[in-house]
Amino acid sequence: MSAIEAHNLGKCYRKAGVGAPTLRDALKRAFLRRPMEDFWAVRGLNFVIEPGRTIGVIGPNGSGKSSLLGLVAGTITPTEGTVRANGRISSLLELGAGFHPNLSGRENVFLNAAILGIAREDVRKRFDAIVEFAGMRDFIDMPVKHYSSGMYVRLAFAVAVEMNPDVLLVDEVLSVGDAVFQTKCLNRIMDFKRRGKTILLVSHALETVEQFCDEVMLINQGQLVQRGPPGEVIFSYLRTYLARVGQLTVEEYGTREVEIRQVRLLDGAGQEAAKFTTGEPLHVEVTYHAHRRIENPVFGFGLKTGNGTYLFGSNTQILNYRIAAIEGTGVMRLTINPLTLMAGRFLLSLSIHSWDHSVQYHRQEDLYPFLVKDDPAHHGVVQLATQWELKPGP
Amino acid sequence: MQSLVIAWRHRELLWNLASRDLKGRYKDSVLGLLWTVLAPLFMAAIYIFFLRLLGGRGLQISLADIVIGVFAWQFTVQCVTSGLTAFTGNANLVKKVFFPRLLLPTSVVISALVNFLLMLVVQLPIVALLLWHSGGAMSIWTLALPVVILYHTIFNLLLALLVSAANVYFRDTQHLVGLGLSAWFFLSPVMYPLSFVHDLAQRWPWVEQVYQLNPLTVIITAYRALQTGVPLVLTPAALVGWLWPLAVAALVLWAFDRAQRNFSDYL
Numbered sequence: 001m002s003a004i005e006a007h008n009l010g011k012c013y014r015k016a017g018v019g020a021p022t023l024r025d026a027l028k029r030a031f032l033r034r035p036m037e038d039f040w041a042v043r044g045l046n047f048v049i050e051p052g053r054t055i056g057v058i059g060p061n062g063s064g065k066s067s068l069l070g071l072v073a074g075t076i077t078p079t080e081g082t083v084r085a086n087g088r089i090s091s092l093l094e095l096g097a098g099f100h101p102n103l104s105g106r107e108n109v110f111l112n113a114a115i116l117g118i119a120r121e122d123v124r125k126r127f128d129a130i131v132e133f134a135g136m137r138d139f140i141d142m143p144v145k146h147y148s149s150g151m152y153v154r155l156a157f158a159v160a161v162e163m164n165p166d167v168l169l170v171d172e173v174l175s176v177g178d179a180v181f182q183t184k185c186l187n188r189i190m191d192f193k194r195r196g197k198t199i200l201l202v203s204h205a206l207e208t209v210e211q212f213c214d215e216v217m218l219i220n221q222g223q224l225v226q227r228g229p230p231g232e233v234i235f236s237y238l239r240t241y242l243a244r245v246g247q248l249t250v251e252e253y254g255t256r257e258v259e260i261r262q263v264r265l266l267d268g269a270g271q272e273a274a275k276f277t278t279g280e281p282l283h284v285e286v287t288y289h290a291h292r293r294i295e296n297p298v299f300g301f302g303l304k305t306g307n308g309t310y311l312f313g314s315n316t317q318i319l320n321y322r323i324a325a326i327e328g329t330g331v332m333r334l335t336i337n338p339l340t341l342m343a344g345r346f347l348l349s350l351s352i353h354s355w356d357h358s359v360q361y362h363r364q365e366d367l368y369p370f371l372v373k374d375d376p377a378h379h380g381v382v383q384l385a386t387q388w389e390l391k392p393g394p
Numbered sequence: 395m396q397s398l399v400i401a402w403r404h405r406e407l408l409w410n411l412a413s414r415d416l417k418g419r420y421k422d423s424v425l426g427l428l429w430t431v432l433a434p435l436f437m438a439a440i441y442i443f444f445l446r447l448l449g450g451r452g453l454q455i456s457l458a459d460i461v462i463g464v465f466a467w468q469f470t471v472q473c474v475t476s477g478l479t480a481f482t483g484n485a486n487l488v489k490k491v492f493f494p495r496l497l498l499p500t501s502v503v504i505s506a507l508v509n510f511l512l513m514l515v516v517q518l519p520i521v522a523l524l525l526w527h528s529g530g531a532m533s534i535w536t537l538a539l540p541v542v543i544l545y546h547t548i549f550n551l552l553l554a555l556l557v558s559a560a561n562v563y564f565r566d567t568q569h570l571v572g573l574g575l576s577a578w579f580f581l582s583p584v585m586y587p588l589s590f591v592h593d594l595a596q597r598w599p600w601v602e603q604v605y606q607l608n609p610l611t612v613i614i615t616a617y618r619a620l621q622t623g624v625p626l627v628l629t630p631a632a633l634v635g636w637l638w639p640l641a642v643a644a645l646v647l648w649a650f651d652r653a654q655r656n657f658s659d660y661l
Contacts, residue, residue, distance in 0.1 A: 013659060070658065074492035077655040089492070097490040102418045114410035115491055 001086055002048045003167055003198035004072060008081035009045040010222075011067050012038050041067040042222040045081070051166070054199040056213035056230060058206065058237055064222040065202045069169050072200060087166025087198075090116060095156035101145035105136060105155055108144050112159045126162055133184070134158035154181055161188045168192050171202045186212075206234050206371060207343055210275065235274030238369040254362035258294055258326065258352045262287040265348070265370055278374035278383050281337035286350060288362075293327040296355035301334055304347045304366060305381060311341070317355065340383045343374040397647050400494045407493065411501030415476070416508060430509050431516040438464040441585040455586065458524040462617050463584040465517045469510040470550055470610060471575060476502045477554030478571060481562045485661040495654040499554040507547050514539075521621055533623030542616045549609050549639050552646045559653040562660050582610040587618070606631035609639050 042064040049055055057065050070076035071083050073091045098115040099108045109130060113123040123130070131140050134154040144152060170189065186208070192199060193212070203209050209216060209230060216233040218226040226233050266283040267273040276282050284301065300315030316323060348368035352361045374383070401408060420426040438461045445455060480498040481488055488495065522532045561567040583590065588611070595602035605611060612635040619626035 070489075075489055076658050091491065097486045098484075100414050100418050103414060107414075107417065111410050111414050114407040115487065115493060117407070117493070120406055 001051070003051040003053070003087065004047075004049040004083070004085045004200065006045050006047050006071075006081065006083040009068075009071060009078055009083050010043040010080040011041045011064075011071060011076060012043075012079040013041055014038060040222050042071065042219075045083075045222075045224050047217065047224060047227065049198060049200070051086075051198050052196045053215060054193050054201065054213045056209035056216040057200060057202045057219060058204075058209055058216060058234065059219035059225075063219045065219055066171055067222075068219065069171050069200065069202055072167075073169055085167050088117070088164070089167045089169065090160070090163040090165035091169035092157070092160050092171065095153045095160060097156075099144050099152065099156065102143055104143055105131075105140040105147070109140075109155065109159055112156060113162065116160060116163055118159075118162055123159075123162065130155075130158045130162060133161075135181075150178065150181075157181075157185060161185075161192075165197065167198045167200070169200050172204065206238075206345060207373075210234055210371065210373070231273075231275050234371065238274055238371075252362075252364050252367065254352075254360045256362055257292060257359075258288055258290040258297060258361040260286055260350060260352065260362050260364055261289050261329070263350065263364075263368055265368065274369075275371040275373055276339055276341075278340065278342055278372060278378075279338045281335060282339045282370075284334040284336075284348065284350070284368075286332040286334070287329065288326070288332060288352060289329045290326045293325055294354075294361070295325045297323055297326055297361065298353050298355060298357075299323075299332050299334070300351045300353065302349040302351075303341070304349070305344060309381075311346070311381070313349075315351075339372065341372045341374075342378060342380050342383055343372055343376075344381065345369060345371055397496055397651075400496060401500055404494060404497055408497055408501050408504060411497065412505040412508065415502060415505035419505075427512065431513055434464050434468040434513060435461075435516075435520075437468070445585065456524075456528070456622070458521045458528075458622055459587050459618050460585050461517060461520055461524065462621060463586075463614050465510075465513050466546065466614050466617050467579065467582065467584040467610070468513065469506060469546065470553070472506040472509060473503050473550035473554045474557055474571060474575065476506065477558045478561050478568050480554065480558040481657060481661065482565070489658045489661055495657060496555075496650065499558040500551060502558075503547060503551045503554050506550065507543075510543070518621075525622060530622065533621060535620040535623065538620055539617070542613060542620065545636075546613050548643070549613065552639060552643055555646055555650045559650050559657075562657050563653070578608075578610070581605075582608055583614050588615050603629075603631040607635045607638070609635055612636050 045068065057068060059065050067076060069091065071078055072085055073089060075091075098112050100111065103111065109127065110120065110123055114120065131137055134151075134157070136151060136155055136158075139147065139151065144155070147155070168189075189199065189201075189212070199212075201209065201212060213230050215227060216230045217224055218233050218237050226236060262285075264272050264285040264287075265274070265276075266285060267276055268281045270283070286299070290297075298315050298317045300313065300317075302313035303311045305311060346369065347366040348370065349363070349365045350367070351363040353359060353363070354361070420429065425432065441464065442455075442457060442460055445460075449455075477499050480502050481495070484498060488498070518532075518536070525531055557567060557571055561571075591602055591605050595605075606629060612632050615632075616626060618624065
């Protein structure tokens with residue numbers, strides 16, 4: 001039996017009906033017979049998820065990911081089609097949704113647990129563990145209105161993971177709390193996975209999705225665009241959407257006397273990829289076309305982290321790689337070996353400009369995103385070649 | 395019927411929500427739970443004072459009747475006013491966590507019921523004292539109060555379901571309900587006995603018939619009859635007043651179920 005099944009699932013919102021509704025609006029609509037604008041948050045979704053699978057849901061903002069989770073959770077009623085989940089569903093959609101600001105953390109733990117369907121007896125038994133997990137021992141009898149937002153969410157998460165669901169829905173909750181708490185959260189979700197629960201995970205943290213999920217669904221404009229192995233789907237997401245939708249500060253300019261026609265990112269085996277491994281080579285194959293003969297062109301590249309920190313830039317001029325002239329179509333190959341970047345999302349910029357930097361023929365800023373996976377023993381942004389040497393005293 | 399099953403299955407959550415409501419209401423207030431009783435007592439005192447002042451000495455009103463009426467009215471008001479915000483005040487909860495929506499207005503009514511029972515603990519001795527003062531005594535029928543309380547609670551629950559759902563769709567509801575409650579207060583025998591409408595009824599006999607269709611009329615009259623020992627006259631109109639809320643209960647539950655499906659779109 002499948003864990004989650006959706007048939008032709010659709011959810012339509014009326015644009016006019018969104019927001020605080022009033023009788024006046026309704027009357028106006030009834031009398032004026034003004035057609036209401038429909039907005040389909042999700043439409044025509046068909047999928048079956050087998051039990052025990054961890055499925056990532058990715059897509060640009062407003063693509064319908066959260067609506068999909070709401071539909072599966074049952075908090076949103078479908079406009080058309082059906083969605084069915086077998087077994088107990090629990091959602092980590094909004095942490096602390098049922099908290100009452102005036103009640104103490106202790107009272108809220110029990111209240112929240114009841115809302116989530118956890119038996120009071122179980123909570124009583126696990127109470128200390130919950131408080132310990134949240135790291136809230138000193139504050140548990142304080143009204144939650146005095147909590148910091150981090151404390152609030154930590155306590156809520158600690159309660160929520162006490163559930164023993166068959167299907168777990170996670171919506172971007174992993175982005176809360178500090179690094180230590182995030183690791184704790186991920187471990188808990190890993191635990192669910194090991195116990196064979198079905199997990200539906202919505203996240204913008206693509207590395208997390210890649211790391212956790214057996215499969216990834218790519219959603220855009222309410223439609224299921226692609227479903228498959230994480231690496232593949234994330235790759236096409238990065239290539240197709242991130243650049244197009246303008247989530248990145250994508251820029252492209254230049255005189256186009258030389259044009260960058262095609263760019264392929266290849267791994268050590270020469271395969272096109274979106275995910276690379278620390279310590280292994282990364283090749284960038286730039287297919288260019290020069291409309292006229294260009295003397296002394298310079299090819300350059302730059303790398304930024306996913307959040308825009310400039311990491312490294314270089315060009316053929318700096319490396320003393322003289323190109324006398326180019327004309328017509330050709331391929332320029334850049335090899336970065338070994339790739340010393342650590343895990344994360346990176347953006348590649350490319351440019352072709354004149355020897356004296358006065359003419360920018362074609363520059364593509366942040367147009368090529370890619371992921372790097374590393375060995376988890378190290379931390380940081382870049383990998384440095386290091387060695388230790390011990391000189392014991394006499 | 396199905397709703398009852400749902401409510402029973404989630405009784406733990408219901409109780410948690412109700413106690414959240416109760417605890418939340420009086421946290422940080424000095425007199426706390428005392429307000430539950432103080433508010434209707436003050437109200438009763440004000441009504442008595444002004445009725446005496448305006449109506450003069452000749453006015454035949456029993457103090458016990460007013461106290462009983464105000465306390466019972468207070469129960470309904472509390473259910474309706476907190477029912478209004480059962481969903482709109484918990485938007486986050488409704489949108490993000492799935493549980494039967496029926497539970498929110500039900501929990502509100504349960505907390506109001508607990509409140510009402512606490513109020514009765516104070517009200518009963520007061521009424522006994524007032525009756526003793528005027529040479530009467532509490533009726534043995536007072537023991538039958540739970541039946542009326544049960545009916546009153548069911549009636550309040552239906553009201554809470556209606557206003558809570560309506561307020562999700564139209565925020566105008568809270569204003570309309572405020573007006574409605576003021577009108578209803580005077581249309582129900584809260585601060586006057588049923589006999590007050592007899593004068594009117596002599597000119598237009600149908601007035602009393604219609605008047606008795608108001609469930610709150612028959613409920614408050616029953617509270618009074620049971621405690622003061624005045625015989626309860628069950629006219630055909632009063633019988634209809636008792637029965638129609640139960641008859642439409644299924645319809646209310648059905649409408650509520652239909653309405654709750656789109657709650658998360660409107661919150």
